[in-house]
Every structure is written in C-alpha cells, then in structure tokens.
Amino acid sequence: MRTITTDDFSRPLCERSVVTIGNFDGVHRGHREIFSRVRRRADLLGAAAVVVTFDPHPLKLLDPERPLRLITTREQQRALIAESDIDLLLVIPFTPAFAATPAEAFVRTVLHGCLGVRALVIGHDYAFGRGREGDEQLLERLSGELGFELIALDPVGERELLFSSSAVRRLVAQGNVAGAVAMLGRCHRVTGQVVPGRRIGRTLGFPTANIVTANELIPADGVYAVWVEVAGELHQGACSIGVNPTFDGGSHTIEAFLFDYDGDLYGREIVLHFVDRLRDIVRFNDVESLMAQIRTDVARCRDLLMAGLPVEA
Incomplete structure (x- = not known):
C-alpha cells in the first residue's frame, strides 16, 4: 500500500479509483466492511482502491476542548488499513484552511480531478466538508454530474451492536477490553518502548516491563490478561495499569509481566494485546498478600489466554 501525505491536488494521483473517506480511528469491523466494498468494486472496475483520511483528526482542530483519545496511532492505523488490501492511503493535513473547503470543491478537486473517482463508498x-455539507444528497447530485457511482452502506453491526469508534473508546476507557474485541475484531493494542521502572516486580520475583507509549487510549486502571508481542512473537502475560498503592503509589505506569520469558527487554518495542480485565488496583496490607494475589492473577491469566489471541470475524 502506498501512503501519500499531501495537500497539493494539482496533479493526478490515480487515473481511476474507488474511494472512501473518513477518519477510520481504530479501523474497527465497520471500517473493514467499507474497505472490503471498496476493494471488491475496484477489482470490478479495474481501478485503484483508495482510502482518504485526515491528520490530525478533525475534532482535534474543530473542537480542541473535547477530550478525544484516539484508539490507534497513525502507524497502527496505516498497518491495519493495509491489511484490507488497499492500494493507496491518502492522508490530507487537516488545517484551518482545509477545514473551510466547501464539500463540492473537495469532490471536484480531490476526488474527481486528483483521484479520478469512479465509485465513492460512504x-x-x-458527511464531510465545511459544515458537514458533503452529505448523501450533495454526493448524489455530483455523482450524476461527474460520472461516478455513489455507494451508501447501511449501518454495520451485529444484533443490537453497531460498530463505532466512539463505542470502542467508551468500552476501553471503562476497562471493558473484552467487549471492545467484538467491535474491533481484535484486541485493543498499546505499543510502547520498555524503560527502567522502580524494579519492584523484580524484587518480588515477577519482573515487569515498564513501557512508555504514544497511544492515547489506555484502558482503565486495573490488572489485565494480555498477549505481549515481542519482535513478532506472542507471549502470555499480565498487565498492571495505574499507581502501586502497596508501595506508596508513585507515577502512573503501564507494566507487563511476561510469563516464561527470559530476555532483556530494555529499549525494545513491545505490543500489548488486551484480552480481559481481572480486577481493580488495590492496596495490600503486606508484601505476602500482594505476592499471593499476583500468583492468583497469573493463574487466571493463563486460563484466559489458553484459547489464544481473540479474533472476531
């Protein structure tokens, strides 16, 4: 998949394309259904499959007071979109000037002139563009005038559950990472670099990898069963998020204990795949009680992880 970041639409990027437009934060199952339709239509029309998105997320600029924590980093988002066999990811810098662009001008300049759109999947x-004026009614009119097909999809969901980025954010923020799997089609992931910590776990016989991350959406404080990805290999583990009240708190940390792993992780990048939440962070009266609870947590994690890495259809 090619990725192009530009706001220069003076030259063609595609001769023929099938396009979808959106923020696609989290690349959940609803997004992947859209990408699948784009891919299938592109194959039928002999066109490129194109995803158009924006950086930063428009709400970061248009509503900066709103607490929006993105599900994926840009790197994670790009990798997930590439998994849907997309040919081109066009990332448009979202600036105040671009935000003022009328939707009709965007369709004529970017979709028609630059991308040679033959079909648009929404x-x-x-809706997009200034004042969200780029709705289905406007697109229907322009599709007839400019000669492209408009494909408007029904809501994508399962039973009573509609897939949406806002719902994923809410579930993960509440610690319901198991519930998020049904929407994402995979575990929520946090990628980070392992850095030195307080080394408390090591003294207890449970050495943990303390990570710093660029991910914005971190699960609620608690203890979780996780798969830990190191250099492409998955290892069972437990993750603690929060402060350590038994040892007088300290800074807020994300710490993972990898079961049956023997190696130096300092400075390395690891990926945490959150499977389920075990419990809250609590203060223990003594170290022996804490160690007994950790042993219980490890046993529960092993049971939860026996089925492998959760993946929804």
Missing part, C-alpha cells in the same frame, strides 16, 4: 449517515 458509511451510514456520513
């Missing part, structure tokens, strides 16, 4: 009730 999600349910999607």
